[in-house]
Amino acid sequence: MTNAAHRLLWTIIALLLVAVGGAALAAGHGALPGADARAVVLSAGLLERWRMAAPWSTLAAAVGGVLLALAGQRLLAREVRRPAGTLRGTLSHPGRRPGRTRLATDVLTDALVRDLTGNPGVRRARVVLTGEPPRPDVWIRVDLTADAATAGVREHVRAAVRRFAATTDCQPAHLDVTAHIEPVRP
Template identity: 60%
Template sequence: MTNAAHRLLWTVVALLLVALGGTVLAVNLGRLPGGAGVLLDAGLRRPFRLAAPWGALALAVVGVLAALAGLWLLRAELGAARGRGYGTLAHPGRRGRTRLAAGALVRALERDLTGDPRIRRAHVVLTGTPPRPDLWIRVEVAAGTRTAGLREHVDSAVRRYADTMGCRPARLDVTAHVDSGPSR
C-alpha cells in the first residue's frame, strides 16, 4: 500500500470515528430527532434505561473517546502528508535502487549543524524530488556569540549532506535567528 493510500484509508477511518462520536454525543444531549431509538433498537433500550444515569454517562464517554480518536488520526494522517520524516529518497543505480529515509537524513544534518556550540537548535525540512530536492534550514544562534565562520560551518554541513545524499539541492534556504534564551 502506498503512503497516499495509507493516509486516505486512515483519514476515512478517522472521519467515521469523528462522525460516530458526534452522533453518540448528539443522542446523549438530546439533539438528535428520535433520541436513543436511532442508535438502539427496542431490545437494547430497556437495559439502557435500567442503567440510568450510568448508561448515558458511558455513552457520552464512548462518544468523546471515539471523537478524540478520530481527531487524533486525522491530525496524524493529514500532518503526514506535509510532515517531516515521511518518505524516502530513491536513487537508481546499476544494480538496483538505493533508498534513504528522508527523516534520517534530515536529523543527521540537524545534528551536524548543532555540532557548532554557537548553534542552539537547527530545524531542517526536505521537499521536492530526489535528483534536485529543496532544502530549508532554520538555525537558532546563541545571543552574544561571534558569528564569524558560522556561514562556512553551515556551508560545509550542507556540502557533507549533499555528498551523503548523492545530489545537490535545487533550492537552499537558510534562515538564522538569534535565540535569547539561557545558554547551554
C-alpha cells in the same frame, strides 16, 4: 489530502459549527421567527418518540458518537503529522551499475543536524526534507548563541549543505534557513 483540501475541510467544519452555535444563540434569545426564548429545548413529542424507539435510539446515538469521535481522531492525527510532502522511509538513487542505493531519510537529517551543531555558535538545529529525492527542498532552523558570529555561522551552514549535497548526490531545489538568536542573559 492536499494542504488546500485540508484547509477547506477545516473551514467547512468551522463554518458549520459557527452556524449551529449562532442559530442556537438566536433561538435562545427569541430572535428566530417562531422560536420562544422560554421554550424547552426538547419538546414533549420528541422525548416521547425517543422513548418509543428505545433501545435503538440509544444505540444509534452511541454509533453516531463513535463515528464522530473516529472522524475527529483521524483529522487530529493528520493535523499533527509531519509536513505534507516530507520525505519518509528511504531516499533511493539508481546507480550507474545495476542496483540502487537506499538511505533512511532520518539518518540523513540527523547527520546534517550533527554537522550543523558542530559549530560552537549553533546551539540546536532542526532539518526537514520535502519534495522529490533528486532535488529535495531542505528546511533548516538553527538556534544560535547570543555571541555567535553570524558570518561564520552562515558559511558553516553553506559548507554543511554542500557536504550534504555531495554525500547524498541530491542538490537542494530550495534551501530555507531560519536562524534564531537566543537573547543575551544578564
